Amino acid sequence: MSEENTKDETIQIEDKKRNKILKVLSFIFLIAGGLWILSLFFDFSRNESTNNAQVESYINNIAARATGHIITIKFEANQAIKKGDTLILLDDQEYRIKVKQAEADLASAEGNLHSLQQATVTSLSNQAATKAKLAGDMASLEKAQKDYERFRNMYADSAVTANQYDQVVAKLKSTQAYLKAGENELQASGSIAKQSQTNLEAAIATVARKQADLEAAKLQLSYTIITSPIDGYVGERNLSVGDLVNTNQVVASIVLKQKIWVTANFKETQVGKIKEGQKVTIIVDALNDKKFNGIVVNSSPATGAKFSMVEPDNSTGNFVKITQRIPVKIEFEASPEDLIDVKPGMNVTVEIKK
Structure with missing residues (x-):
């Protein structure tokens, strides 16, 4: 009988301990839940x-x-x-060929420019020579006109023969014709000089464009070498x-x-x-x-x-x-x-x- 009472007392003590633990845990959970709810509204x-x-x-x-x-x-x-x-290095053979082509085009354009420069110098020289010749023709015409005036008066006074007078008239007309031809020649040489100057300006522009083409070809060639623009770590x-x-x-x-x-x-x-x-x-x-x-x-x-x-x-x-x-x-x-x-x-x- 005493052993059964001892067992019952032990069971009751364990139940009380268990109940206390459950109460404590429930209280902790209740407080934690309350704090969590409060944290939703307050920081x-x-x-x-x-x-x-x-x-x-x-x-x-x-x-x-x-x-x-x-x-x-x-x-x-x-x-x-x-x-x-x-x-990275890329195959640059094609780009090197383009550079050589651009160099050849530039050399050809520069040669054409030198030729046109010489042609311009020649045309300007011809124009200057024509102007000088025209000045001489004008002087000759002035003399021929004076001779004509003098001989006309003398012919009227029968101081010269008709043959002499005719020669003076012919000389005047010949000089006028030479002067007209000289003026036409001067106009033509001026046109040639102007055209030469225009061609020279076009050749200068062509050389500049070919130089730009060469620089562009060299730039494209440089792109075949890919380098890092910054310090860092490659991925x-x-x-x-x-x-x-x-x-x-x-x-x-x-x-x-x-x-x-x-x-x-x-x-x-x-x-x-x-x-x-x-x-x-x-x-x-x-x-x-x-x-x-x-x-x-x-x-x-x-x-x-x-x-x-x-x-x-x-x-x-x-x-x-x-x-x-x-x-x-x-x-x-x-x-x-x-x-x-x-x-x-x-x-x-x-x-x-x-």
Whole structure:
């Protein structure tokens, strides 16, 4: 009988313990639920935080500016490169031929220019000689007219014979004819000189165009050597020797490692408490939650949805009020050496003190 009473007492004690534990757990859950409900209406946090944030960096997409087959690739994926380093060499045989053709065209145009320059000099000399000859003819005409006037008066007074008078008249008419011919010759030489000058100007323009063609051909030839415009780290390598590269085709992407920042997408209800110059704690997930100091630089002038390719249309009748996100730019307050392990695209958590 005593053993049964002892067992009953033990069971009762265990039941009481169990009930106490259940009451305590229920009380804890009740308090936790109450705090959770209160947190929906009141903000008890001392920080504004978001885990919708990533490390960003400028990425330079290197595009080919000429078409050709790849003969050499001088980089590997994830390789550090410097500004001016050669990345890819294209087959340049066709472009070298075009340069030689442009050089030959320029030489021909320059030869034609020299010929026209000489022709212009000759035409101007002929024009000057014709002017001098015309001046002599005018002097001869003046003398012939004076002789004619004198002999006409003398013939009227029977001081000279008719034969002598006829000779003076013939001389006057001959001199007038020579003068007329000289004027026509001067006009013709002037036209020739003017045409020569026009041809010379056209030849000068042709030489300038051929020089431009040569420079363009050399420029196209230079595009067969693709170099890096910046210091950074090259991304994936998707090309092989022998591949055909077309103009404007991206051949490599370079990450500008010296400049990284964080883009944190805060809820629209949070941004009112975020100001430029506020201190920030940046927690990098990939580095075992390593913390870095940062500072708020600026915030986007619009929500992320406004910059999307297909903006939501709230006038369709399917409107559901969804909290929007505003991108905030945050810069690291750390040296490049300290950020060597922080890579663009990493997820981070951002905390900003209120």
